[in-house]
Amino acid sequence: MEIETYKNPIIHADYSDPDVIRVGNNYFLVASSFNCVPGLPILHSKDLVHWRLVNYAVKKLPSPEYDTPQIGKGIWAPAIRYHNGRFYIYFSMPDDGIFCCYTDDPFGKWSDIVLVKRAKGWIDPCPFWDDDGKAYLVNAFAKSRVGFNSKLCISRLSEDGLSVLDEGRIVFDGSVTQPTIEGPKLYKRNGYYYIFAPAGGVKNGWQTVLRSKDIYGPYEEKIVMHQGNTSINGPHQGAWVETEKGEHWFVHFQQKGPYGRIVHLQPMTWFEDDWCIIGVDQNQDGIGEPVLEYRKPSTEEGSCHFYIECSDHFDKEELSLAWQWHANPKDEWYSIDTQRSVLKLFAVCAKNLQQKRSMFYMPNLLLQKIPAEEFEVVTKMKVNFNTKGSFSGLIVSGYTYSAIGIEKREDGNYLIQILGEVSGNKVYEKITASEKINQNEIYLKLRMRKCANSKFLYSFGGTEFFKFGIEFVPKEDIWTGSKVGLFCVNRDVEGKVFEKDFAEFDYFIFDDSGVKSLFSL
Incomplete structure (x- = not known):
C-alpha cells in the first residue's frame, strides 16, 4: 500500500x-x-x-x-x-x-x-x-x-x-x-x-x-x-x-x-x-x-478536498470570506448586485485622510492574501466616473505597492499605473505609466512569479492581454505580507464618498496552474 x-x-x-x-x-x-x-x-x-x-x-x-x-x-x-x-x-x-x-x-x-x-x-x-x-x-x-x-x-x-x-x-x-x-x-x-x-x-x-x-x-x-x-x-x-x-x-x-x-x-x-x-x-x-x-497524518477522515477559495463571481449577497478590508468598513463603500453578479465600489475620498493621496493608507482597499508562489488574477471592470480624480482598479498592497486602473481626468479616462513606497512616516508615490483610453470597460490582470516578481497587463476584449507599466516586487508591511485586491477612490476632491462615481466588477478570478509559460510575454 x-x-x-x-x-x-x-x-x-x-x-x-x-x-x-x-x-x-x-x-x-x-x-x-x-x-x-x-x-x-x-x-x-x-x-x-x-x-x-x-x-x-x-x-x-x-x-x-x-x-x-x-x-x-x-x-x-x-x-x-x-x-x-x-x-x-x-x-x-x-x-x-x-x-x-x-x-x-x-x-x-x-x-x-x-x-x-x-x-x-x-x-x-x-x-x-x-x-x-x-x-x-x-x-x-x-x-x-x-x-x-x-x-x-x-x-x-x-x-x-x-x-x-x-x-x-x-x-x-x-x-x-x-x-x-x-x-x-x-x-x-x-x-x-x-x-x-x-x-x-x-x-x-x-x-x-x-x-x-x-x-x-x-x-x-x-x-x-x-x-x-x-x-x-x-x-x-x-x-x-x-x-x-x-x-x-x-x-x-x-x-x-x-x-x-x-x-x-x-x-x-x-x-x-x-x-x-x-x-x-x-x-x-x-x-x-x-x-x-x-x-500524511492518520486521521479518521483520511484524505479530503478542502481548499481556501479565492475567486469571487459576486453572485452572493455577501462577499467571499477571502476578502478583508484595510480598516473597519462602511456600508456606503460598496454594494453587490446578485442578479447581475456585479460588485459595485464607490469612490472614497483620499483627501480626508492623514496620508493624503496615498493608496496604501486608504481604508476601503478590498484585499485578499497572496494565495500561491506563482499565480495570475484577472478582473473585468467598468467605470462610471463623473469627477476628476476618481480612480479604480487592481492593487498589490504593502510597503512597496502598485496599482493599475482607470483614472478620470479633465480630458477623459486614462489607464495608469501607480508605484508607491512607505518609508517610516513618509509615502513616496508616483505614476509610472499613463495612457489615454476611449473605453470605460477593461480587463486587468496581475501575474506574479517566484520571488514575487510582478507585472500588470490589460485587455479591452478579454482575450489578448498587453503588458502595462513597469515590473515590480511588492514588499510586506509590519507583520503582514502583501495582498492583492480591488479599490475605488478619488485622489483629488474633498469629500467622503462619491455615489455618482463608481466601478463595477464582474469577477475576480485566481489561477495558479500553468503560470510559468505565461511569463514569456
Whole structure:
C-alpha cells in the first residue's frame, strides 16, 4: 500500500501565528489579522493538511481608531481552546489589552469581544483550564510597548475565563538563553506543564519547550526544532495538536517576505523522558528540523478536498470570506448586485485622510492574501466616473505597492499605473505609466512569479492581454505580507464618498496552474 504524503507549506498564504485545536474529528485553526477586517479568521480541516476558511470571529475592531488603517496594530497572535462545550479565542490588541470571544458553534456567530485584562504590551495570550477546574492565562510582552520582552507571565483567570484575577507572575525569563521568547501555548501531559514558545526572532529563531511539575515553575528548557540545514527559516510560532488516533503534530509559520507568514505542518515525537522534538532530527543533534515532505497524518477522515477559495463571481449577497478590508468598513463603500453578479465600489475620498493621496493608507482597499508562489488574477471592470480624480482598479498592497486602473481626468479616462513606497512616516508615490483610453470597460490582470516578481497587463476584449507599466516586487508591511485586491477612490476632491462615481466588477478570478509559460510575454 502506497503511503500518502503531503508537502509543506500546507497553506501558502499569510496566516500568521497559527493556533490549532481538535474537537472530535474536526480541526480548527485561527491566525492573527492585525488591522484587517473582518478579523480572526477561522479555518477548518479534517486531516490537518487541507484547510477551508469558514468564518471570522470579529466583524469590526472595537475603536474608531480602526476606521483608518492602523498598520501593525489590531489583532495579534490568538489562541483557540475548547472547554465545557464552548469555543474560546483569546487575542491581544497590544495598545489596549487582552480580549476574548466565545461561541457554541465555530461556524456561526461569535460573541462580542470581552476585555479580559486592560494592559498595554501584554501580548500572545493563551488560556489553560487545569484538572481541578482552575483557569490560567500565559502571555508574553511587547518591548515596543512596555520596554522589555523575553519574559513569560502566568495569571489566574476567572472560572468563566472572562477576567484576569491577579497581576500574574513571571515564570520564565529567556533574556540569556531564549531571547525574544514569545507566543506561548500552555499544555499539560504526564503530570508536566508544558509551555511551547518560539524564541530568537521570526527570521532566525527556533522552537523552545519549557516544562515544570508546578504551573508557576521553575521551568526546564529545551530547543526542540530549528532551521538546521533546511531552507525553512524561523521556524516560528505555532501549536501542538494530537489526532484522534494519538499522533502528535505541530503547526507553525515561516516568514516568506511579501508572501507573508505561510503555514507548515511538522511531525512531533515524544520520548520516554517526557521531552519531544518537532520535525525530524536530520543532524543527529537532538533537535528537530522542519520537513518539506512527509507522510500524511492518520486521521479518521483520511484524505479530503478542502481548499481556501479565492475567486469571487459576486453572485452572493455577501462577499467571499477571502476578502478583508484595510480598516473597519462602511456600508456606503460598496454594494453587490446578485442578479447581475456585479460588485459595485464607490469612490472614497483620499483627501480626508492623514496620508493624503496615498493608496496604501486608504481604508476601503478590498484585499485578499497572496494565495500561491506563482499565480495570475484577472478582473473585468467598468467605470462610471463623473469627477476628476476618481480612480479604480487592481492593487498589490504593502510597503512597496502598485496599482493599475482607470483614472478620470479633465480630458477623459486614462489607464495608469501607480508605484508607491512607505518609508517610516513618509509615502513616496508616483505614476509610472499613463495612457489615454476611449473605453470605460477593461480587463486587468496581475501575474506574479517566484520571488514575487510582478507585472500588470490589460485587455479591452478579454482575450489578448498587453503588458502595462513597469515590473515590480511588492514588499510586506509590519507583520503582514502583501495582498492583492480591488479599490475605488478619488485622489483629488474633498469629500467622503462619491455615489455618482463608481466601478463595477464582474469577477475576480485566481489561477495558479500553468503560470510559468505565461511569463514569456
